[in-house]
Amino acid sequence: xxxxxxxxxxxxxxxxxxxxxxxxxxxxxxxxxxxxxxxxxxxxxxxxxxxxxxxxxxxxxxxxxxxxxxxxxxxxxxxxxxxxxxxxxxxxxxxxxxxxxxxxxxxxxxxxxxxxxxxxxxxxxxxxxxxxxxxxxxxxxxxxxxxxxxxxxxxxxxxxxxxxxxxxxxxxxxxxxxxxxxxxxxxxxxxxxxxxxxxxxxxxxxxxxxxxxxxxxxxxxxxxxxxxxxxxxxxxxxxxxxxxxxxxxxxxxxxxxxxxxxxxxxxxxxxxxxxxxxxxxxxxxxxxxxxxxxxxxxxxxxxxxxxxxxxxxxxxxxxxxxxxxxxxxxxxxxxxxxxxxxxxxxxxxxxxxxxxxxxxxxxxxxxxxxxxxxxxxxxxxxxxxxxxxxxxxxxxxxxxxxxxxxxxxxxxxxxxxxxxxxxxxxxxxxxxxxxxxxxxxxxxxxxxxxxxxxxxxxxxxxxxxxxxxxxxxxxxxxxxxxxxxxxxxxxxxxxxxxxxxxxxxxxxxxxxxxxxxxxxxxxxx
Amino acid sequence: xxxxxxxxxxxxxxxxxxxxxxxxxxxxxxxxxxxxxxxxxxxxxxxxxxxxxxxxxxxxxxxxxxxxxxxxxxxxxxxxxxxxxxxxxxxxxxxxxxxxxxxxxxxxxxxxxxxxxxxxxxxxxxxxxxxxxxxxxxxxxxxxxxxxxxxxxxxxxxxxxxxxxxxxxxxxxxxxxxxxxxxxxxxxxxxxxxxxxxxxxxxxxxxxxxxxxxxxxxxxxxxxxxxxxxxxxxxxxxxxxxxxxxxxxxxxxxxxxxxxxxxxx
Numbered sequence: 001x002x003x004x005x006x007x008x009x010x011x012x013x014x015x016x017x018x019x020x021x022x023x024x025x026x027x028x029x030x031x032x033x034x035x036x037x038x039x040x041x042x043x044x045x046x047x048x049x050x051x052x053x054x055x056x057x058x059x060x061x062x063x064x065x066x067x068x069x070x071x072x073x074x075x076x077x078x079x080x081x082x083x084x085x086x087x088x089x090x091x092x093x094x095x096x097x098x099x100x101x102x103x104x105x106x107x108x109x110x111x112x113x114x115x116x117x118x119x120x121x122x123x124x125x126x127x128x129x130x131x132x133x134x135x136x137x138x139x140x141x142x143x144x145x146x147x148x149x150x151x152x153x154x155x156x157x158x159x160x161x162x163x164x165x166x167x168x169x170x171x172x173x174x175x176x177x178x179x180x181x182x183x184x185x186x187x188x189x190x191x192x193x194x195x196x197x198x199x200x201x202x203x204x205x206x207x208x209x210x211x212x213x214x215x216x217x218x219x220x221x222x223x224x225x226x227x228x229x230x231x232x233x234x235x236x237x238x239x240x241x242x243x244x245x246x247x248x249x250x251x252x253x254x255x256x257x258x259x260x261x262x263x264x265x266x267x268x269x270x271x272x273x274x275x276x277x278x279x280x281x282x283x284x285x286x287x288x289x290x291x292x293x294x295x296x297x298x299x300x301x302x303x304x305x306x307x308x309x310x311x312x313x314x315x316x317x318x319x320x321x322x323x324x325x326x327x328x329x330x331x332x333x334x335x336x337x338x339x340x341x342x343x344x345x346x347x348x349x350x351x352x353x354x355x356x357x358x359x360x361x362x363x364x365x366x367x368x369x370x371x372x373x374x375x376x377x378x379x380x381x382x383x384x385x386x387x388x389x390x391x392x393x394x395x396x397x398x399x400x401x402x403x404x405x406x407x408x409x410x411x412x413x414x415x416x417x418x419x420x421x422x423x424x425x426x427x428x429x430x431x432x433x434x435x436x437x438x439x440x441x442x443x444x445x446x447x448x449x450x451x452x453x454x455x456x457x458x459x460x461x462x463x464x465x466x467x468x469x470x471x472x473x474x475x476x477x478x479x480x481x482x483x484x485x486x487x488x489x490x491x492x493x494x495x496x497x498x499x500x501x502x503x504x505x506x507x508x509x510x511x512x513x514x515x516x517x518x519x520x521x522x523x524x525x
Numbered sequence: 526x527x528x529x530x531x532x533x534x535x536x537x538x539x540x541x542x543x544x545x546x547x548x549x550x551x552x553x554x555x556x557x558x559x560x561x562x563x564x565x566x567x568x569x570x571x572x573x574x575x576x577x578x579x580x581x582x583x584x585x586x587x588x589x590x591x592x593x594x595x596x597x598x599x600x601x602x603x604x605x606x607x608x609x610x611x612x613x614x615x616x617x618x619x620x621x622x623x624x625x626x627x628x629x630x631x632x633x634x635x636x637x638x639x640x641x642x643x644x645x646x647x648x649x650x651x652x653x654x655x656x657x658x659x660x661x662x663x664x665x666x667x668x669x670x671x672x673x674x675x676x677x678x679x680x681x682x683x684x685x686x687x688x689x690x691x692x693x694x695x696x697x698x699x700x701x702x703x704x705x706x707x708x709x710x711x712x713x714x715x716x717x718x719x720x721x722x723x724x725x726x727x728x729x730x731x732x733x734x735x736x737x738x739x740x741x742x743x744x745x746x747x748x749x750x751x752x753x754x755x756x757x758x759x760x761x762x763x764x765x766x767x768x769x770x771x772x773x774x775x776x777x778x779x780x781x782x783x784x785x786x787x788x789x790x
Contacts (some may be wrong), residue, residue, distance in 0.1 A: 110616070111610075113617075116579065117605070117633070117679065118603070118606030119602070
């Protein structure tokens, strides 16, 4: 097996475990909620209308949005719970609908027979109506299973590890093998669960108790396997350990010697979903591992989500960018100079959220408008202002987040670019698109290795419309009090140059090395 | 004198907001050990009348007495468990085995497992289905006649005094129907069952019933023994109904005596 494939298989137990601990309990509790609700809907027309409209309405919310909404509703909590609740909600509709259809398709003569032999209403329901509706209800549960297992891949961006990690990171790294691996794993899991439920169905109908028991055991076993290395463990146990350790070190401050080990501590590293963040997360992971700690990387998180997680101590450490925090967290619109912004961000993050900005890593990853050489020559582009007269003929590619950011509003206003056509796309495809001429300009990032690889030109920003984007090491309020952790991470400050970062990015994006290998060589330089 | 097994006193049923009642002030009584057939066309109210006896349908007014006791105010579930019911189209539960179907009322009554098994075996033997062979089969694995036998066994399970039957032989082929009718009659005599049998088949009523109640448009047109009904129908409707079996038997007789051309019509 190729080393890359081996690496993918190594991650499988954790990711599959995370996926299972999300999907199976969500379906199980979905059944517990939907079955009685479906029965009530059949028995009472008054609740049926509202319940069905609500359930159908929720179902129309795009899944990724529902997951994000759950994070917001849970007060910014990331990880298992928002993903679990969103999946639970998705499992409800097919089960409720099939319960209703199943019960209503029971022959009225059977209902009357049940009554005539002397059954009370609940006995009629449990002994006759539900058993007769069972195949239809089970079909609904199977539909829900396939949906939920598929949608569970989307829990990666809200910080719950799942098989979606393969897909999201594969997309960012342009590693199609990884994407396909994630898809195949998800599909296989869907099929296996679906077949297990089918076995349960046939064994109940043909009264084969052994195969019923075996199928049940298989499902329970799968979940149990998931829980052992999975998500609930570290969340429940890990943080309390960290807390204990913290208290211990606080106690020993006055008397004992300074501890420099992270032995037995779980440290959660947050990362957004692009190459540079993967590499930085690996750098942090390596530092923490070297100190004997247990790092846990939550990658592919959205900007706001990772920030909230940091404030709530559900993520301990994260590398952010001053300009992003300035605009999306602190809601400032006018940029200030690089050092002033760093100081202002540090002050306000500490005052308002208790988050500590430990220092800058040394490089800046700012937005940069890039274009290919032909476009540059054709329009005589040197700086962003040259786009203004031809804006209405041009298309700009960028990731959807970019077009929603205040920085882009500012650039558009300052350079009068309101006529330019915005094309939202994943940043993976953006550089290729601009190099092929599918879009004329792209909103790239200054440290991106692909600028060099595709021979793109960076347009100057004389009006300083883009704010500075210093990469800064951010610690959660709790992590900042953990002296051991601070000691371990401090040596990273001011050590990573733009050139080093760009090279590392290019190695991952273009040469196909893993983020871990790139992180390794960056640290060893 | 014995109290009647079942007695209906000016029983009336109006459905929804229809002005015309489906059943209009019906008075009927069934003596203990008697078979009473209710006969009539579709919509005559015969099935509605039957279902009011075990309160599958609640009467609008009037009362039902079972063994002299007014059951209008007793728990309908207990009432149904004490009266056997054989259905149109059998009505066996497809997801339960033959044994479970027969024993269902006993289980609801809280009988012990062993006594249920014993009674089920006894009942299956009584309806000529060897218990060991049939007990664990599903209804779908039986023929129509066998299913009907299971239906009878289920109706008889709790040793009821009275049995209600709604077109029980309707879906059977003629030979099976005939055999089952004979068996039903001998079983009924042996157990001294009081039976209300709803049918639209006048020949069946004449064959099986001690008395026949003819219903028309929700009312009782005539209640009498088959002989009386044949000889002195009270009105044209009854005459027309009772004429069918007579014509059939006349026709068969004429065939037997070689006078087939003799205007069976």
